[in-house]
Amino acid sequence: MKSLHTEILIAKHLKNSVFKNTAVFIITLFIGLILLYAAFSGWENYTNQNETSEKYQHESREDWLKNPDKNPHRMAHYGNFAFRKSTPLSVFEFGMEPFFGNAIFLEAHKQNTANFSEAGFSNSMLRFGEISIAMVLQILLPLLIFFLGFNAVAAERENGTLKLLLSQGISWKQLLTGKILGIASVIMLLFVPTIIVLVFIWLLLQNFSITPDETIKMSLFILFHFIYLIFFCVIAVLISASSKTSKKALISLIGIWLVFTIILPRTTQAIGAYIYEAPSKIQFQSDIEKDILKQGDSHNPNDLHYKAIKDSLLRVYKVDSVQKLPFNYSGFIMTEGEKISSKIYNQHLEKLLQVYEKQNRFSKIISFVNPYIAIKNLSMGLSNTDYDSYIDFQKQAENYRYNMAQKMNALQVKFISNKKPAPNDKPLTIDKEHWADVEEFHYEPKEIWDVLKSEIVSILSIFLWIVLLFIFIRFAVKNLKAI
Structure with missing residues (x-):
């Protein structure tokens, strides 16, 4: 108890001395105002984006259902939209959300990428990053900690009070x-x-109705940021205690801050992209098209692959023309083409994602020497604004697109006749009530266990940093000198 009382007295003395400096008041007030602005802008971005997503998702659904009687294959090409709603925690951590799109156009035989990102409609300043609460907690508060702590022990050594205290x-x-x-x-x-x-x-934002999953995410968001800030408090005091002058301590701490928050993150990304080079978007699409053409063109009646399918169907059903088949031949071929094109796309996508996974893994490994990278990855993962969440949205949208296209193909196989109408006849259609068979798209964010699984390296690095700082403190206690 006596030991704890001494430590509390030292803490109170430092706190009181800190606020004797007018600059601390000004800086603290400035950061407080930035936090208020970040909270306001985060709220505004969240509400605007989700209101826009809900509005256009509803309009897209209305347009889909309002289509008249039509050939189901035309409906498959008419397409639909998938919109990605933000999660409540994205108010505080924008992550990669401003740079990734939140809407995907879904159509038969074609896989599109997300569009309509905030960066696409903003000026170039956005590329330097928006001001979010997470950014203030992860970058500005550590700098304030270093400003407060650079002379915590070094100043005592300089003015001779350190030797007196000991x-x-x-x-x-x-x-x-x-x-x-x-x-x-x-x-x-x-x-x-x-x-x-x-x-x-x-x-x-949730009308005070929260789920256990969101509660765990929020709790971990707070806990990890608290631990992160304590890291920097410890680092500041240890550097100050090991420096002979306050000036040397300040220079060292500013250097550490620059390396942790600016140099290492950007250097790591550049090195990872250089070591594990990914194909360009044009190259990626071109490779897919080449492989699909090798398999055959489902829209070309003379294509060898699909001609072989036609011949086998004629033999099985013992007819001499596709018009005599007991189901719609064109719909059957479109179903087969969709299977092939989707399979090829998913194979190429998986290869691309493996490259990106290697890049991200390289970055995550660096978190063992940089707590900022660890907390950034965890923060984005918990807020559903990381790269993995974006890919998860792409996969959910692609799964929905494939099922939509195949449902339309199945309706064509079942209800559309093989006999083509005469020029003056009514086009072959089905009742518009069938459009409701395709359910509306709803994006489901990753659950907490999926987040923790994907960010296991970051979590391990946080625990490693806790252990290392305890070791550093013990080492400092045994080896530091008053002079």
Whole structure:
């Protein structure tokens, strides 16, 4: 108890001395205003995007259902839209959302990518990143911590009070712990109100009706950011304690901040993309088209692959013309073509995703030497704004597109006659009530266990950093000198 009392006294002394500096008030107030702006802009982005997605998803569904009696294959080409709604936590962590699209046009025989990203409609400044609560917590608060902590111990050494404190029976462990608690108490004056506002907004966005999955995500979001900020409190005090002057401590801490938050993340991405080079979008689409043409063109009646299918059908049903088959031949061929094209697309996509996975894995491994990369990956994963979430949306949309196309093909096989109408006859159609057989698209975000599974490297790196910092503290306690 006596030891703890000493550490609390040291923490209070540091806190009081910090606020004697007018600059700290100004910087703290400035960051507080940035947090308020980030909360407001996040709220506005979330509501605008989801209102827009809901509006156009509803209009797309209405347009689909309002189609008149029509040939089902024409309906398959008429297509539909899949929209991706944001999750409540994306209010605080924009992640990759501004750069990835949130809408995909779905049509037969063709796989499209997501479009209509915020970056596409914004000026180039967006490419430097928007101001979000996560960005402030992950980048600006660590810088403030370093500003508060660079002279925590170094200044005591410079003015001679460090030797006096240690001679009075205060141990290095008590001193370091007290200084860490002091800096943490100052940071909590920003962090705690931010979390309170964050939780209130999060509840409000869900009308105070929350799911266990979202609750776990929110809790982990808060916990990991708290641990992350404590990391920087410890790093600041350890660097200050091992530096002979405050100036050297400040230079070292600014260097660490630059490496952690700016240099390493960008360098890692560039190196990963260089080592594991991915094909361009044009090359990717071209390779798919080439492989599909090797298999055959379902729209070409003289194609060798599909001619062989036709001949086998005529033999099985013992007829001499496709018009005499007991089902719609064109619909059957379209079904086969959709299977082939989708299979080829998925094979190429899987190869591409393996390249991207290697790039991302390389970046995640670097999180073992950089806690910023670890917290960024976790934050985006929990907020459903990471790359994996974008790919998950693409896959859900593709699955929906394939089922839609095949349902239309099945309706054509079942209800459309093989006999082509005369020029003055009514076109072959089916009743428009069948359009309702295709359910509306609903995007389902990844559940918490899927997020934790994909971010296991980041979680392990966080725990490794906890262990390392305890080791560093123990080492510092035994080896630091007063002079």
